Amino acid sequence: xxxxxxxxxxxxxxxxxxxxxxxxxxxxxxxxxxxxxxxxxxxxxxxxxxxxxxxxxxxxxxxxxxxxxxxxxxxxxxxxxxxxxxxxxxxxxxxxxxxxxxxxxxxxxxxxxxxxxxxxxxxxxxxxxxxxxxxxxxxxxxxxxxxxxxxxxxxxxxxxxxxxxxxxxxxxxxxxxxxxxxxxxxxxxxxxxxxxxxxxxxxxxxxxxxxxxxxxxxxxxxxxxxxxxxxxxxxxxxxxxxxxxxxxxxxx
Amino acid sequence: xxxxxxxxxxxxxxxxxxxxxxxxxxxxxxxxxxxxxxxxxxxxxxxxxxxxxxxxxxxxxxxxxxxxxxxxxxxxxxxxxxxxxxxxxxxxxxxxxxxxxxxxxxxxxxxxxxxxxxxxxxxxxxxxxxxxxxxxxxxxxxxxxxxxxxxxxxxxxxxxxxxxxxxxxxxxxxxxxxxxxxxxxxxxxxxxxxxxxxxxxxxxxxxxxxxxxxxxxxxxxxxxxxxxxxxxxxxxxxxxxxxxxxxxxxxx
Numbered sequence: 001x002x003x004x005x006x007x008x009x010x011x012x013x014x015x016x017x018x019x020x021x022x023x024x025x026x027x028x029x030x031x032x033x034x035x036x037x038x039x040x041x042x043x044x045x046x047x048x049x050x051x052x053x054x055x056x057x058x059x060x061x062x063x064x065x066x067x068x069x070x071x072x073x074x075x076x077x078x079x080x081x082x083x084x085x086x087x088x089x090x091x092x093x094x095x096x097x098x099x100x101x102x103x104x105x106x107x108x109x110x111x112x113x114x115x116x117x118x119x120x121x122x123x124x125x126x127x128x129x130x131x132x133x134x135x136x137x138x139x140x141x142x143x144x145x146x147x148x149x150x151x152x153x154x155x156x157x158x159x160x161x162x163x164x165x166x167x168x169x170x171x172x173x174x175x176x177x178x179x180x181x182x183x184x185x186x187x188x189x190x191x192x193x194x195x196x197x198x199x200x201x202x203x204x205x206x207x208x209x210x211x212x213x214x215x216x217x218x219x220x221x222x223x224x225x226x227x228x229x230x231x232x233x234x235x236x237x238x239x240x241x242x243x244x245x246x247x248x249x250x251x252x
Numbered sequence: 253x254x255x256x257x258x259x260x261x262x263x264x265x266x267x268x269x270x271x272x273x274x275x276x277x278x279x280x281x282x283x284x285x286x287x288x289x290x291x292x293x294x295x296x297x298x299x300x301x302x303x304x305x306x307x308x309x310x311x312x313x314x315x316x317x318x319x320x321x322x323x324x325x326x327x328x329x330x331x332x333x334x335x336x337x338x339x340x341x342x343x344x345x346x347x348x349x350x351x352x353x354x355x356x357x358x359x360x361x362x363x364x365x366x367x368x369x370x371x372x373x374x375x376x377x378x379x380x381x382x383x384x385x386x387x388x389x390x391x392x393x394x395x396x397x398x399x400x401x402x403x404x405x406x407x408x409x410x411x412x413x414x415x416x417x418x419x420x421x422x423x424x425x426x427x428x429x430x431x432x433x434x435x436x437x438x439x440x441x442x443x444x445x446x447x448x449x450x451x452x453x454x455x456x457x458x459x460x461x462x463x464x465x466x467x468x469x470x471x472x473x474x475x476x477x478x479x480x481x482x483x484x485x486x487x488x489x490x491x492x493x494x495x496x497x498x499x500x501x502x503x504x
Contacts, residue, residue: 037428037429091405095428159425162421169414172410173411176347179433195351
């Protein structure tokens, strides 16, 4: 995919970030979705609409899969698909006003081409894709070490950890420890920086699609926790890790 | 306690932080303590010795309780006691080179007088005490809201969460969620900012003493998880939270 398109999207994401920074000091309008800890704010909607308007103005034939506004399902991943999480980590956004991200992934026929994760309050945009590499703002990043499952920290989902799904507690205990930030985007950034070696959670396509493009560029492997390819549909138990840690955990 | 002493200690902590920033890009010498995920580095030792030298040069009669170098036990908390964690979150320091803190607490006859938590890589020093208030660098902070146990995020210890010690999983499930940074100091900072409402873990005195001075100034309550006063001795299951959340969880 062209670097020109990446530059266009970067500009949109930075602009969306400015909008969030303006809104985040104001009173939010918050609604409950599936449960009292599944929230959406007026800013989630506003950012999603802002980004979709940008995309549709230039690429009207492309498909969009996004968290809010009933844009959250697609028949398939054929053609060019934009995956959008306007505010990833809404609970953090609402309660902390930090530790959230704006995310976009661009896929072609199911193959990741571009990924963008913007840590808005720290003003760090992680972006890139195949043939481009991975950048933080304008700085090209080097891949982290390909560490084994025991030799680093894992990010995990609290509910899955509590229930010891797929022996995730054992993975944690055998490693250097577990961490929980509460934003899939920031967990992917942790992997890009080498802060964590893997991430196990229960995610929607817009949660993992942007980050997967970036960590795959650094040699990480990801799949459903059943070992099957990611579905880009519905919510799914998910693992991504350095190739070495992935193979150790998934036995391949 | 005098603000003059606070200013002296602040200068020491900033100086220690400069030293850490210099060292953190170099090859660390790392030793294993009680288990493979209980580490100490040459920087932990160097910072502790630096701080102790400063204290002993000015306050030779004071007592010191510190994590490393067999300075880790005291008969009692009588007189003026300095509690030091030179690098709180050593695993993060070693694996992430961020998300760790330098911490000092000053107590008199068991009563907290001054606390310092320095988030070194972000160059944010949280400090203060009774009669002074709580500051981030030179900016005075306002206390966060006194939220109930369900109305915010909790920081928890991974091992205790996995084992559901004292029904900690239920506290998590009934709340807005749980978070794990991997540094007691940064968990206290999260509470000072209102990012989390409480913290349940298994801590040593140098892990909780500096932060307790600060959050108590903001009306938080803390104790052993058995409801008894903190022991300032050995490792202890620990809870601290907004007064409202503490009372709801501890039933007082």
